[in-house]
Amino acid sequence: MASGAVSPAFAYTIVYVRDVEKSAAFYAAAFGSAVRRLDQSHKWAELESGATTIAFTPLHQRETDGLSGEVQLPDAAAARDPVEVCFVYADVDAAYRRAVENGAVPVSAPEQKPWGQKSGFVRDMDGNIVRIGSHVRE
Template sequence: MKVHSIIADLHVPDIEGSRKFYADYLGLGVEEFNLGWVARFTSAETGAHLQVVTTDATAPVDAVISVKVDDVDAAYAEAIERGFEIVHPLTDEEWGVRRFFVRAPDGNVLNIVAHRE
């Protein structure tokens, strides 16, 4: 498994209410997507980005980061082999990703994800 990128997932009470701070003040003005419960704001100049999440639409908890990988199935198999707690099973989500949530030994929950082709 190769990690392609890691994106912070910040819990917010309201995505629209967060826009003024993250998009306007921090300059992350490009809204890459907005599903109503999660949105990604990106800087057009630098590519820096973050995601804001109210409550995950299908998982029982919210992740602190999303880790984009090249082979989510291999990552899932390795997490199970290593005995890590799977918080949300490997799932093909309707918005075009395949993902699972795993709890790190320190308690943080990570969204391990790849776009379906």
């Protein structure tokens, strides 16, 4: 490591969504996260999510529109984003049921994976994949 270099701290995962307020409310209901912040413009929301922050911003947020072009949401029927959000729970089955009961679209029911994690998958209201899993213990 170079002299004087600073170690990074992972700060945010930002999810681009159609409606920031509705997405924050959906995640709160479906995954049990509290909304930490919803700004007055409704162009930014944050969830209480542990050491890092999950944030929501509009698809066409002016601060980022010029960086890489238009954000494309996945086609819920056929596509999958290269990034997924994962929440870890002690009771994966109950968390999966809660998510589906609160509007998450089932993708695959929880099952035990060979690497020691129990996980299931749902889609949020914008078609993004959310993994509901257990913590993997070594």
